[in-house]
Amino acid sequence: MQSKVTFPLVDLDKQSVLGIIEAPHKNMTVIHCEITPGLSCTAILFYFHSDSQKTFCYNLFLFCNKTMEVVENYTLNHEVQPYMAFDPRFCWSRVAIANYECREEGIKHELVLFSLSSGKVYKRSNLSLPSLFGGSCFHLLYSIDGALLILQKLTEDRFGVTSYSDIYLFNSDQLMLIKYVTASLPGLFHICMTNYEPKFSNCGSYMRILDYKSANGDRGITVKIYQLPRCLNLKSQCRIMILQNLKNNNYINQLPLPNRLKEYLKFSPMWN
Structure with a gap:
């Protein structure tokens, strides 16, 4: 059975449907979907079998929020799931991608900064993702002002009882590692994954993370606040x-x- 995914684009202020975004092909699995900074486009990461490439791939499609048509699409990986975050300083045109692959340029599962306007990588990390990440789930996010890029790695132990949260803080223009923070929490089965993500203060100067520590024989959640470089x-x-x-x-x-x-x-x- 073949089917197409559709997305209604809704204006919450006017409580009206602006249009319907339709997947370009049948049998495409949605991995990630978000409206870009600047609100001009909707970005959807699909996993599907490409007839032109004759293989399965992860492609990022950009849809215009006025016409609901595809503006551009980019192949991000063929083997493993990529993760992405838009730089809030550049509307839709600049994105950070973890697990990016480009065989022609010799890039395999790297953390890169990607220009959507040119369709090219303009900055590669000097860290190797396979040795840095391993087989885990990740979150990519920018600080409020876009000056810092945060990569969070989530790994469970073999029994799913404890999860390990590794947070890497990068300069968002040079991809230089500034700080590394680690924490442990109950397994993902016990706590909603949204509680693992770092949160920022309204001014963007502070970052909050959670840690599951033992105190006086009892284990409980500890909130840690970090002053961000600025x-x-x-x-x-x-x-x-x-x-x-x-x-x-x-x-x-x-x-x-x-x-x-x-x-x-x-x-x-x-x-x-």
Whole structure:
């Protein structure tokens, strides 16, 4: 039996249906679905058998929220499930992908930053995902201001009694690892998975995670609050904005700026 998946797009303020998004092909399994920052597109990750590639694959389809038509689609992996998160600073055009694969470029199951406007990877992590992740479930999310990328790895023990949460905090532009945090919780069978995800304060300066620790012979949930790295002055903010708009650091020398400012733009922090 062949069937097509459909999605009604609803305006909650007006309580009206804007249109119906339909899967491009029959027998496509929905892995992930979200409306992109900027609200212009809906992104749906499908798993299906591609007739053109003659194999099963994970493809990300972008649908226009006005016409409900496919704008673009990208193959993210053929073997294992990829995970993704949109950078809130760039509307729909920039996305972080874990377990990304591109055989032509020699990329296999990596954490990358991907430009949807060009359809190309523009930054690869220097960490190997197979050795870093193993066979687990992941969550990718950005901090509120988009400056940090958080990757959470969830792994259960063999009995499903205890889950282990490993959180990797990256600079979202360079994919450099800033901090690593680990915690343990009751198995996923006992607690809703949404409770595992890190949560941010309204200002975006603090991150909350849960930990299941033993105290005085009793085990209970502990809430941990972390102060996130952030820019402390306008000069640092301006530096980041300039670097974000350059294709690479080789263009710094071409900027009409004094040499001292060029050296400031080239500065590499200790953790880089």
